[in-house]
Amino acid sequence: MSKQKNITAIIDGKPVQVRKGSTVLDAAQKAGIYIPTLCYLENLKSYGGCRLCVVDIKGIKGFPTACTTPLEAGMEIQTKTPALQRLRGEILELTLSEHPYTCLVCGDKKDCADFMHTTRKASTITGCNFCTSNGDCELQDLIETLELKDVRFPISYRGIPPERNNPFYDLDYNLCILCGRCVRICNEERNSNVLAFIQRGNNTIVGTAFNESQIDADCEFCGACVDVCPTGSISEKMGKWAGLPDRSTETTCTLCSVGCTMNINTRGNRIVNVGPKPGERTNPHQLCIRGKFLSPDIIHHPSRVTAPLIRRNGKWVEVNWDEAIQYTAGKLEAYRGNRFGMICSAQDTLEENYSLQKFSRKVMHSNNVDLYSSYPDKDLVMKIHPFLSSSFHGRTMDINKADTILILGADASVSHPLVENKIRKAFAMGRNILYANPFPTRTSKFANHEINYTAGEEYNFLYTLLAGIAAQFKEAGVVKAAKLCGLTEDDLKPFVEVLAKSRNLRIVVGDDMLRNGTGLDVLRALGNLSYLMGQKGKCNIMFTGYEGNLYAGALAGAHPDILPGFDTVSDAKAIRKWNHKWDAKLSNTSGFSCDEMLATIGKDGISALMIAGDIPMDPKLKKLKFLVQLNMFRTGLSDYADVLLPVTGFPENEGHFLTLDGTIKKLRRALPGPGKSKTIPAIISILAGAMNESGFSSSRTGVIWKEIESSIMLPAHKAINEMQKIQSIKPKSRKGTRDYPIRSNIPYDHFRYRGNSLTALVTDMQTLWKG
Amino acid sequence: MAGSIVSIIGKYTPRDKSNLIAILQNVQKKKGYITPEAVDSIANHLSISRSQIFGVASFYSQFKFYPPGRNSIKICLGTACHVQGGDFLLNALKSEIGISPNETTADGRFDLERVACLGCCALAPVVMVNDAIFSNMSVVKLKEILNQYE
Incomplete structure (x- = not known):
């Protein structure tokens, strides 16, 4: 049985x-x-x-x-039974006695809804017609279902001042019926523990400690409480009064490499909200602040560029697409070859990066293609490739299935909030969380053991940890390495003990581990760690890159040495293959990385650049002969640009996105781009046409996907030689401090889309960071 | 200040939530009320959020979140006292010392709390100041009594 x-x-x-x-x-x-x-x-x-x-x-x-x-x-x-229905009606009446119910049971409510729209937008919600959730309210539905005609109790209006001081959402606890969904989702599902029931009896409300604001209570503004609220108690600021959505599109968020599935609910050409499908309350794919609140904010941002701009006599002039393309094509014609460079963004779809690199390689005859956020060491991506293709077994959402999670140099709370969410969940489930980072972060609160090693000594830390696992801590080299990273044997003991017992280990590797002078050594040490742990059970490594998915960018060919699908430029066979495929004459000289491109501007290096998105302003860019920017906003970089072409954002795009766990996810178009903006592949297609190159007629994403699908598929988890043996590694002293961090990223800098700072663009974000 | 809270909390196993109420009681005993700083320290020690702690603490009327005054006034609004005009007394008291229940006067002279029976209903309405019970209260008597306390 x-x-x-x-x-x-x-x-x-x-x-x-x-x-x-x-x-x-x-x-x-x-x-x-x-x-x-x-x-x-x-x-x-x-x-x-x-x-x-x-x-x-x-x-x-x-x-x-x-x-x-x-x-x-x-x-x-x-x-x-009639008795049950009567009972339910009475229960609902009691519930409603603390909720402004007059409109709910008013005999004229239909006429009122049709003719009295001017009464909306009142500062205090005293009836349905003033409520932002009118039409999307579970109480309204229940009153219909239970055929409630009247409430016999007087309204007990609690008179709690509505809270409007939080970014992104407003709170009006006078509408709250204390169903506890927000409290439960905050504690059970998100493990954020910001909301709690406070006080007792009649005075109970949902709130925070000492009634402090949500910001002070460390709310991460994931918006889960907004999604689940059955009334208008918690309402999103952005979608207020936007009306009810008439369409819902399931697409993928590209703001970090987790690649969450998201529903974009739109009414006409406007996003009402990002959340559960209309009529539903649960969003099985929970989002974070970026997906839920920031994506509509950037899409409907008032300063979006909606028409092509050309700089004439130092001033921006709006032109039509024909003129912009003719002008750009004419200028670019002069810089074919190695004087041209292309800088892409890791937050773009595979199609977008594929089109951009193809344009650079085929039309401009230049292998100077790179992602702005690429690793300082060009070979690093190439070396990560075998790792990912062999350890892509673990899914992001399965993190809490591992018995032990080892987090190395990652602050997922800002870089990948959903990964951190799963770590918190795993902690709540009693899994072992080992956290190693140069400084404590929010993740520290959810760690069983924490190590703070010296920043920049990531490699020596890993070396010491490996030695600890192999019980060779006393060796001279190990003692030296331990000293360098500021640790003692006792510090490492808890890690070693937990790892020794682990049979299903998940390693989350942050970008800080790789973005230093010893990136390649770190990777080798990680290989050894994964080999050692893999001997005893399961061991999966997850790389959490800063901006979007670097690996996916390289997979699409946005890398100076890597053609789509990890073919290399130096491989004559691969060049022949792509020459044939593209009907092109590709150069086999290795290209410049992003840093090299920026460093050689003005010398005999780069003269013309095409930049998708934004990069930090650098006076050196002034020396460029020609700069094309493909972006949604006019930014600091635009001051040096000659042409600014308006592009669409990810909710306005179709395409494919590779997530950090190796899933290829689809983007669907939720709404058209504003004004004359176009998708990147469409722009590249007409630009190539204007330069008399064919093979780019594929402005429809589906066609490009067909072209790349066969070549970029991940090698099916094939075991790589390097992973099957222990490699010899030695402790290393750092030469000076110059090479760490290569490009320092302060936390809120993570909140970027195509290099555009979301913090600078969205005022609510500024409130949040100041708070 | 902070040191004494740490010494209270330090006696309990970290991350063991079951000790929350005992810790809160000890903090209140030591400090007279639950300070925001204490909630912070408890949150760190037990690995639970401040909101959750506040949720638990505010459920029980034994925990206070405001500094106690030099003299504590408890005014009974139980059935008998209510019938005998406890509400009038409370209103008079509020205007006399200028605070509402669960507050402390700016000069720290009084704090005010409403309770729901002091167990001497025959003497209603009843007011308790510190440990003394004053029975058969009236608004006039109230002023005289308050003058006895500095």
Whole structure:
């Protein structure tokens, strides 16, 4: 007799078979029987707070709640007796007595909704017509379902001042019915623990310690509470009064390499919100502040460039596309060859980066293609390739399945919030969290053991850790390395002990590990670590790059030495293959990396640059003969640009995105780009046409995807030689401090899209960082 | 200041949530009320959020979040005192010392708390100042009594 046995019960005279352990509500939902609920939410623990799901079970006294009663074999359940409906109506009346209900039960509500729209936008919500959630409110639905005509209790308006001092959302606890969904999702699902029920009895409200603002309570503004609120208590500022969405598009967020699935709800050509599909409350793919709040903010940003701009006599002049393209093509004609450089963004889709690098290699005959956020060491990406292609087994969302999580040099709380969310969840589940970083971050709170090694000594730290695992701590080289990274044997002991017991290890590697002078050595040490741990059980490595997905950019060919699909420029066979494929004559000279391009401006190096997105302003760029910027905004860099071509953002694009766990995800167009903006592949296609080059006619993303799909598929997890043996590694002293950090990134700098600082663009973000 | 809180908290196992109420009680005993700093330290020690701690602490009326005054006034609004005009007394008291329940006067002379029975209903309405119970209270008597406390 297995525990998984199915059991049968009778609900409303209908036999229902469900798995043992299901609740009465689960069973009813499975059978398609509707039981009204308010506090119940999929994925959250049953709470039994709203009492609306009461049912009648034969042989059980009273009316138990369906969401908390486990189903037993042979139960006879009634869900819709007149007594139950009356009871539910009364419960709802009591619930409503603390919610401005006049509009809800008003006989004229239909006429009012049709003719009295001018009464909206009131500062205090005293009825549905003033409420931002009008039409998307679960109380309204329930009143219809339960046919409630009147509420017999006087309104008890709590008179709590609405809180409008938080970025991104407003709070009005006068509308709160205390269903506890926000509190539960904040604590159970997000493990942020910002919201709690405070006070007791009549005075209970949802709140924070000492009623401080959400910012002071360390809210990460993931917006999960906004999504689940059944009333207008928590409402998004951005979508207020935008009306109800008429379309919902499922696409992929490209703001970091986790690549979360997101629903963009639009009304006409405007984003209403990013969240659950209309009519739903759960967003199974939880987002973070960037996906939920920042993506609509940047898409509808008032300063978006909507028409091509050309600089004439030092002034920006708006022109039509024909003129812009003719001008750009004419200018670029003069810089074919190695004087041209292309800087791409790691947050672009595979199609976008593929088009850009193809343009550079085929039309401009230049291998100077790189991502702005590429690693200082060109070979690093090439060396990461075998790692990723052999350890892409673990999915981001499965992190908490590992028994031990080792986080190395990563502050996922800012770079990859969803990864940190899973780490927190794993911690709550009792997994071992080992955290090694030069300084404590929010992740430290969720770590069982933490090591703070000296910044810049990432390699020596790994070396010492490996020696500890191999019980060779006493050797002279190890002692030296330990001294360099500022650790003692005792510091490492807890790590070594936990790792020794681990049979399913997930290693999360931050960019800080690789962005230093010893990146390649670190990678070798990681190889050894993964080999050692892999001997005993499972070991997966996840690389969490800063801006978007570097690896995906290189996979699409946005790398000076790497052609799409990790073919190399120095490989004559690969050149022949791509010459044939593209009908081109590719150069086999290795290109400049991004840093080299910027360093050689003005000398006999780069004379013309095409930059997708934004890069920090550098006076050296003034020496460029020609600079084309493809961007959504006019930025500091635009001061040096000759042409600024308006491009679409990711919710306005179709395409494919590679996530950090190796899944290729689709982007779907949720809304058209503003004004005359075009997608990058479309611009490249007409630009190449103007320069008499063919093979770029593919302005539709689908065609480009077909072209690259075959060549960029990841090598199917093939084992790589390097991973199968221990490589010899030695401790290293750093030469000076010059090479660390190569390009220092302060945390909020992570909040970038194509190099554009989201903090600078979105005022609410500034409030958040100042707070 | 901070040191004494640390010495209270330090006696309990880190990350063991079950000690929360005991810690809060000891902090209150030592400090007279639950300070925001204490909540911070407890949050760090037990690895639970400040909001959760505040949620638990604000549930129980035994925990205070404001510094106590030199004299504590407890005014009873239980059934008998309510019927005997406890509300009038409370209003008079509020205007006399200028604070609402759960507050402390700016000069720290009084703090005010409303309670729901002091167990001597026959003597209603009742006001308690520090450890002394004053029975059969009236607004006139109230002023005289307050003058006895500095």
